[in-house]
Amino acid sequence: MNGTIRVGNLFGIPFNVHPTWFFVLAWVTVSYGSGLAAQFPGLGGGLPWLLGLIAALLLFASVLAHELGHSFVAIKQGIEVKSINLFLFGGLASLEKESKTPAGAFWLAIAGPLVSLALFGLISAIGFTTSISGPFGAILGVLGYVNLVLALFNLIPGLPLDxxxxxxxxxxxxxxxxxxxxxxxxxxxxxxxxxxxxxxxxxxxxxxxxxxxxxxxxxxxxxxxxxxxxxxxxxxxxxxLTAEDAVMTDSPIVSESLSLREFVNEFIIGKSEASRFLVTNEEGQLVGAIAVDDLKAVPTSQWTEISVAQLTKPVEFSTTVKSDQSLLEVVTLLEQEKLTQLPVIRENGVLVGLLEKASILNLLQRRAQANPA
CATH class of the missing domain: 1.10.287 (Helix Hairpins)
Incomplete structure (x- = not known):
């Protein structure tokens, strides 16, 4: 969540608070502290508001426990928990991805409310089996009530609730x-x-x-x-859709057998503004890439003698995608690796073309125009 403040780690999970959390913390502290002062006139000085702050922090601890319930189930399913954020409306565990199965999604969703219900049961049991009374008894009572409300409210059947x-x-x-x-x-x-x-x-x-x-x-x-x-x-x-569906029709691709002069005349002068071209061999397989700026290191008098292959640099296999790979997986990879484009190859290594974020957007727009809702 944007604008959050990093507080620390909980069980290895980054824990953040949004600025709106401080507003709610202050509001609960003042309102509940005022209630305690009216209910227990014997409390002197700033004690009611100190107890109000304690109550507010315990309420947010309940929200945090709720989110940890989701987080622990996610971790058990092999899903990374990026962070837990507290904000105006409660809390949110930010997960790397969805559960793989409906059953996994069900248990992930219900874990939070189950934690809140368990806390309600535990707090209620403490209240019934002990003689805690006065301000601390009142705080205990409201804490149990809040956990019950937290569970029931989150069970309302509509996103983004549990x-x-x-x-x-x-x-x-x-x-x-x-x-x-x-x-x-x-x-x-x-x-x-x-x-x-x-x-x-x-x-x-x-x-x-x-x-x-x-x-x-x-x-x-x-x-x-x-x-x-x-x-x-x-x-x-x-x-x-697949990666091949979103390949650019004018992908910057050249053959390694071309001389630098042929490369410049046929692909650069007045024809392309690309700063890098993918390079293929005679079989059309991807062998690397050549940057236009690399031409500056070679005197123009030698361009007819030097081939594209001699300036080609290898492309890491991890930065390519298979032509039949789901476009959803490709978008996820682009976001995770913070990339703007990826080469698309077939199983035999033959290069299909270059895929960019812009080409994916264009594909979706064309489909939307062809099939208006």
Whole structure:
């Protein structure tokens, strides 16, 4: 999440807080501290607000435990947890990728609510079996209540909530299609978002006050559910396409047998602005790449005598993709390696062409124009 502040590591997982977290921390501290001061007049000085701060930190610790529940299940499934972020609306565990199966997605989604329910049960048991009372008893009571609400709220069946991810897993299991699950759960999240917004506006229409929190929650659900739905549609298209489908039609490719003079005359002067060309052998197999700037090291008088092969540099195998590889995998590789383009080759090493981020976008745009919704 952009704009977060790194706090440290928890079990090897980066732990961040968003600036909005400090607003909620201050608000809970003041409001709950004021409540304690009114409920227990004997508390003097700044003690009510100190206890309010402790209560606020314990509430956020509950949110953190909820996210750790997701994180531990993800790690068990071999999924990297990039970070845990706390923000205005709670917390979020940022994962490297989706679970591989509907069952995995189900357990990953339900882990957080189960942790919150377990904490509610533990705190309730402590409250019933001990004689804790007064301010600490009040804090214990609200802590148990918050964990129960945290579990039940997150089980609402709409993205981006855990209940939405559970719904996604169920639809994925029934249809066999992950993306249909995401779209269905995303639409459910949008419906719930509109309901939350309506519940925030109706009291105002009836002469009451505006429910600001319901409006914020509704907006949050609408925005994130909409993004999830849109992303799922794009991912479904990418999964159905291959790297070869997105290869540039005018990929910068030259034969190693050309002289530098032929290379410049046929491919550079007035014809291409490419700064690097992929080089192939007689069989069309990729052997490396030549940079236009490398020509400066060779006197022009020698261009007819020196071949492209002599200036060709090898291309690492890890920076190429197979022609039949899913375009979704290719996009993931581009993002992970922070690349803008990749050579596409067939199993026998024959070069198909160059694939760029721009060529992928162009392909999706052409398909959208050919098949308007």
């Amino acid at each position: 209940g939405g991810n559970i719904l996604k897993a169920l639809v994925w299991k029934i249809t066999g299609n992950l993306y249909k699950g995401v779209v269905f759960a995303g639409r459910a999240g949008q419906v719930i978002g509109w309901i939350a917004i309506a519940s925030g506006l109706v009291p105002l229409l009836l002469g009451g006050g505006l429910n600001f929190w319901n409006l914020l929650i509704g907006w949050f659900l609408l925005q994130n559910a909409g993004r999830a739905t849109q992303a799922a549609r794009v991912q479904e298209q990418l999964a159905a």
